[in-house]
Amino acid sequence: MQPVSRREMLGSLGTLAVAGGWIGLTPDEVVAQESGGSGKALREYSLPPLGYAYDALEPHIDAQTMQLHHDKHHAGYARKLNKALKGLDAVRQKGGSGEFARIRTLTDALAFNGSGHVLHTVFWKNMKKHGGGQPTGSLARMLDRDFGSFDRFVKHYSKAAGTVQGSGWGILAWEPLSRRLLVFGAEKHQNLTMWGSVPLLVTDVWEHAYYLKYQNQRGKYVAAFWNVIDWDNVAERLSQAMRLTG
Ligand SMILES: [Fe+2]
Missing domain, CATH: 1.10.287.990 (Fe,Mn superoxide dismutase (SOD) domain)
Known part of the structure; x- marks a missing residue:
């Protein structure tokens, strides 16, 4: 299993995306560490590497789409x-x-x-060459608990992703207040979600994610997405989200 780095995990926690190495530190210690004490440092976000070749997800997601998209x-x-x-x-x-x-x-x-x-x-971390199949272990058991079965989860998630109005995302998220998994169909990037939930598995359903290969057939693209999922990555994100939001 490929471990998820702390920085990658924090990326999925949204507002903490630029932080790193701070767990266990006080706010004053973080300010001193990251600004050199000046309080003026402006930390920048950067494009993470894709982590695999542009054509790694062929034939499900084509290389040209991956290159342009990333x-x-x-x-x-x-x-x-x-x-x-x-x-x-x-x-x-x-x-x-x-x-x-x-x-x-x-x-x-x-x-x-x-x-x-x-x-x-x-999204990039959720996928890998020769992905797909089904999750096992505690992630599988939690999907069963919260959605009834893996098949019901797949149908629920696929419908949510496929019916996003305009551009957006299908999202499986950990919701820490109720300690359960939820599915969202987010519009654009920031709308129709729930504060505090941590995205574990996401599907980009903007047209730029699939139009070159699938044209207007978003449903076929969402169906193909199940063949590229890295379930080990999703399971590791769940474990880290539960530890960090406990
Ligand atoms: Fe995108």
């Missing part, structure tokens, strides 16, 4: 996330009312591009 689309979300944060920093520094008129636009950009960056970061 190198262009995801890179754009990371770049615009950093741009939004720099814009907010500039607004705070200048402080005038004219500058603060930009807060709404920049805050929207932060949520959209930040959520896009987090979900794509999880």
Whole structure:
């Protein structure tokens, strides 16, 4: 089983995506460690490596789609996330009312591009060459408990992903308050989710994720996605999410 690094896991925890090496530290220790004591350091998000060849998921997801999706689309979300944060920093520094008129636009950009960056970061790790099959062990038992059976989960998730209105994501998430698994159909990247839930398995259903190969047949793409899932990665994310949100 390929272990999930702490940084990768924190990527799936959203707002903690740029943190690293801080577990067990106090807030003051984190500030001192990450800013060199100046309090001015601006930490940047970056595009994670894909981790496998562009054609590794053929024939289910084609190489050209993977290359464009990772190198262009995801890179754009990371770049615009950093741009939004720099814009907010500039607004705070200048402080005038004219500058603060930009807060709404920049805050929207932060949520959209930040959520896009987090979900794509999880998405690449959720897939592997020769993936598919079914989960085993504790993940399988939790899916049975929360959805009735693996087959019922697959039908539920596929329908949620396939019927997202416009662009969005199918998402299996750990919800820590009720300690259960939930399925969401998120619109764009940031809408129709639930605060605090941790994405474990995500399916990008934006047209850029499938249109070159599947054109308007999103359902066929979602069906093919089950053949590339790395269930070990999903199981490890569940274990880490439960430890970090306990
Ligand atoms: Fe995407």
